[in-house]
């Protein structure tokens with residue numbers, strides 16, 4: 197469709213821009229981080245804030261780098277349940293802070309898929325982090341897996357958070373669209389880009405004040 201075309205054009209433009217910008221930002225960023233560390237002994241409070249800001253810039257640059265390097269893609273046979281488990285382990289402190297519990301359905305054995313595990317991990321980090329952040333009063337995140345028509349692996353991340361109204365739903369995945377004070381609005385765009393690069397699909401269903409389900413479909417079998 198024309199809309200998809202415009203989107204892919206925007207993405208490739210962003211990719212090209214990102215390649216240039218990311219390289220120019222990375223080197224001074226690394227050197228700045230070193231100096232901030234040196235400063236820390238003298239004025240710790242002040243420096244902690246600076247460090248946080250630097251980490252934020254670092255995060256944005258890293259997200260952009262993912263877009264800028266779509267061709268450095270390698271696929272290996274991966275166990276998606278284990279991959280998700282390791283991401284959940286990594287995000288446990290963040291979830292704890294929000295009083296959020298994360299459940300992974302391990303009941304059935306899921307076939308392996310061919311994917312770039314680093315990229316797929318990045319997707320789950322972004323999606324689960326969003327789910328956690330949507331539940332200011334705590335709650336449960338359920339992650340489930342199923343096999344569709346023996347051709348697709350479907351992974352659902354379901355939260356009980358604030359949800360997203362219908363008019364905002366269409367804006368998700370647009371660059372810089374965020375409702376958070378310190379959000380980047382890049383997470384979902386990167387997720388979509390990665391999943392589509394794997395020949396899959398990412399879709400979001402949501403009910404305001406009830407919760408959100410992110411459904412990720414990935415092709416089974418070798419690419």
Ligand code: ADP
Pocket residue numbers: 322326327330355357358359360368369373374375376378379380381382383384385408
């Ligand atoms: P960021 O998290 O930095 O804001 P994202 O691209 O990850 O950027 O998400 C964009 C926006 O989509 C978020 O700011 C939020 O408004 C909305 N969103 C994403 N996931 C969820 C979710 N699980 N529940 C409610 N809103 C969500």
Ligand code: MG
Pocket residue numbers: 322325326383384
């Ligand atoms: Mg996010």
